[in-house]
Amino acid sequence: MKLTIFHTNDIHSHLHEYARISAYLAEARPKLTHPSLYLDIGDHVDLSAPVTEATMGLRNVELLNKAQCDLATIGNNEGMTISHEALNNLYNDAQFDITCANVFDEQGQLPNHISSSYIKEIDGVRILFVAATAQFTPFYRALNWLVTDPLQAIKDEVNAQQGQYDILIVMSHVGIFFDEKLCQEIPEIDLILGSHTHHYFENGEMNNGVLMAAAGKYGHFVGEVTLEIENKTVVNKTAKIHPVETLPDVETHFAEESKRLLSEPVIDRPVNLPRHTDSISQASYMLAKSVFEFTQADGTIINAGLVVRDMIADQVTEYNIHQMLPHPINLVRVKLSGKVLKDVIIKSQKQEYINEHAQGLGFRGDIFGGYILYNIGLIESESRYFIGDEEIQDDETYILGTVDMYTFGRYFPMLKEQSIEYLMPEFLRDIFKNALLT
Incomplete structure (x- = not known):
């Protein structure tokens, strides 16, 4: 047979x-x-x-x-x-x-x-x-x-x-x-x-x-x-x-079926959020802020390429939000020492992937883009690093709010060994939508 x-x-x-x-x-x-x-x-x-x-x-x-x-x-x-x-x-x-x-x-x-x-x-x-x-x-x-x-x-x-x-x-x-x-x-x-x-x-x-x-x-x-x-x-x-x-x-x-199924209005007013991957934009700033607030972290880091498309519309629908943030990416809370947090900040400043075409680990965009830090600051010339207006202490413990793909070892290898809390099932787009509504 x-x-x-x-x-x-x-x-x-x-x-x-x-x-x-x-x-x-x-x-x-x-x-x-x-x-x-x-x-x-x-x-x-x-x-x-x-x-x-x-x-x-x-x-x-x-x-x-x-x-x-x-x-x-x-x-x-x-x-x-x-x-x-x-x-x-x-x-x-x-x-x-x-x-x-x-x-x-x-x-x-x-x-x-x-x-x-x-x-x-x-x-x-x-x-x-x-x-x-x-x-x-x-x-x-x-x-x-x-x-x-x-x-x-x-x-x-x-x-x-x-x-x-x-x-x-x-x-x-x-x-x-x-x-x-x-x-x-x-x-x-x-x-x-x-x-x-x-x-x-x-x-x-x-x-x-x-x-x-x-x-x-x-x-x-x-x-x-x-x-x-x-x-x-x-x-x-x-x-x-x-x-x-x-x-x-x-x-x-x-495509037509998708627009019909996700046609429900979320915001009944014009929204103008252009996309930029090589610099901070209002869209990526708002996304970083929404991650910061959702994770209840001390500071946040994301990449600008997470915003895949502009959101420029007279009325925002579920489809618009999905097109802007199509990733099956969840947020995480990472508990880490001040010393490790400084290492993360230092690595982010190298902007190694700003123009890289990236795929995988949940990322559904094209250009990875530059890193965006929220409530995290630095004076690079003096090697001083801050959470808000407080200087980061090596032996203190901090919570970093970020995206799950940073914990798999490629972008920030040091995060893989830290204490990680995965926040599910909400995706980036769910969190950003709630931020738009508030």
């Missing part, structure tokens, strides 16, 4: 590209003379897309239904960028199965509609699907979820299903380096469908007898794996990807 598995991952609400993939699957699957499945490996949802924001991911689930998805797992965007309640309701109308073995509530229950593994029988062959997602513990805890070690969760689930399956497929939203380790730890895996690190393989990659397949990001590719099975055992396995440019083009109207 042959089985073809189509797979997508890290769509991140690039819905026009996904519509092309859906159209391709609708053409390709009926042409096959053997069984097929379509699996999504997580991060289909991304609230940087207005239509996803407006529906808290429900529109994405509708599109997965339309594409006749058979099975999906969750990525960090489904798990961490929507509220606890929203994740519990995300799959209420799903016409496909969902599995993930390592996310639980405080009572030890999986999110609604999600199973710890899934067994599907095709022509007498039992296929076990086990999935896990990346272990971003502080974020999940802030949303009242517990996320366990993905490797141990997969091992436990495989052991629990011993004797119940013939073929083992892992849906991994943990990343390529984890997948490579998985090949060594559990070589009886037949196939790993990977994601999270946005990698792809043109023809798959064999590692310790395990076939790894992945389809990049943003709907750039759809993956296709073919398993040849004899006597309930995989005897041959191949993988390839189809670039989106080769798929049917389709007409979509997500």
Whole structure:
């Protein structure tokens, strides 16, 4: 018997590209003379897309239904960028199965509609699907979820299903380096469908007898794996990807739908907030002030590029605010010594990324922009640093209010080792909107 598995991952609400993939699957699957499945490996949802924001991911689930998805797992965007309640309701109308073995509530229950593994029988062959997602513990805890070690969760689930399956497929939203380790730890895996690190393989990659397949990001590719099975055992396995440019083009109207869904007026008066990334503007000053007030910090640092678009309108709608601040970025309170705070200030003055094209870590803009400090001052020529009008003392403790992407190690490595409180589920745009209203 042959089985073809189509797979997508890290769509991140690039819905026009996904519509092309859906159209391709609708053409390709009926042409096959053997069984097929379509699996999504997580991060289909991304609230940087207005239509996803407006529906808290429900529109994405509708599109997965339309594409006749058979099975999906969750990525960090489904798990961490929507509220606890929203994740519990995300799959209420799903016409496909969902599995993930390592996310639980405080009572030890999986999110609604999600199973710890899934067994599907095709022509007498039992296929076990086990999935896990990346272990971003502080974020999940802030949303009242517990996320366990993905490797141990997969091992436990495989052991629990011993004797119940013939073929083992892992849906991994943990990343390529984890997948490579998985090949060594559990070589009886037949196939790993990977994601999270946005990698792809043109023809798959064999590692310790395990076939790894992945389809990049943003709907750039759809993956296709073919398993040849004899006597309930995989005897041959191949993988390839189809670039989106080769798929049917389709007409979509997500932009118009987004404007309609987010048309509610927030401010019924003209607002003029131009965007500047290389200098402080009224928009970035107001954003820094709103971060300062929300975090109840001693001082705040942000980057000007967080303001992605001007807000110049006679009436401000939810759509305008989303376009200005599309990031799935949360705020943090970082407890640190005066000495470390001085190091942060010194590093910020180098403005290393002011003209850098940046992406990732939740940032959904283009130019990173210059750093903006609020309630933090310095006399550089005298190496004196201030919170308000008080000089910073090395051995005193301070609270820095900032954005979560600064705590991951790239921009301010010294923050990664500090005491960090993640403030969720509010995003930057939620906080800025409240500031506009006051």
